[in-house]
Amino acid sequence: MKVEIQIDPGLEEPVVILRVPSPTEEVEALAQRLRGEAIPQPFTVYQEREAVRVSRSMVLRFYAEDKGVLCQTGKGVFTVRARLYELEEALAGTRFVRVSNSEIVNLDRVTGLDLTLAGTIKMTLEGGTVCWVSRRYVKKIKQALGL
Numbered sequence: 001m002k003v004e005i006q007i008d009p010g011l012e013e014p015v016v017i018l019r020v021p022s023p024t025e026e027v028e029a030l031a032q033r034l035r036g037e038a039i040p041q042p043f044t045v046y047q048e049r050e051a052v053r054v055s056r057s058m059v060l061r062f063y064a065e066d067k068g069v070l071c072q073t074g075k076g077v078f079t080v081r082a083r084l085y086e087l088e089e090a091l092a093g094t095r096f097v098r099v100s101n102s103e104i105v106n107l108d109r110v111t112g113l114d115l116t117l118a119g120t121i122k123m124t125l126e127g128g129t130v131c132w133v134s135r136r137y138v139k140k141i142k143q144a145l146g147l
Contacts, residue, residue: 016034018030018031025146032093033093033094035093041056042054042055042056043055043056043059043071043080044081045071045078045079045080046078046079046080046081047078047079052078054071054073054078056091056094057106057108058073058074058075059071059072059073059096059106059109060072060073060074060105060109060125060126060127060129061103061104061105061106061109061125061129061131062080062084062087062096062103062104063084063102063103063104064102064103065102068080069081069082069083069084069087072129074126074127084098084102084103084104087104088104091104095107095108095144097140097141097144098137098140099123099131099132099133099134099137099141100131100132100133100136101134101136103131105123105125105131106125107144107145109126110123110124110125111124111125111126112124113145115147119135119138120132120133120134120138121138
């Protein structure tokens, strides 16, 4: 792939043009990333009363538990002051995918999939954490993973 940068002081904001011989999934994924995730913003999470900034790449999953939303990273579990649907909207077009009504997973941190069970998928994340994809989300996950 050829990459070219042109400086134009007359522009008010950056303009990205993709010239391709034909549309592909790779090109569409690149366009989505450019639209939605030009500069990934870190999340503010909380550990007791302390606010901590966590980059998106560190996050394994977000999940609901005991009427709250938690963020699991390789360094521990933190509280998030947002609802899952708000996180899902903020992470649209990224590698974060909703796998059940109570969980959003970072697909870049998935280490294993077990497709043998009828109707569900068992996901293993880094560190051995196990998540279950509910039947409602199986089609969406298979699309996201290219299965």
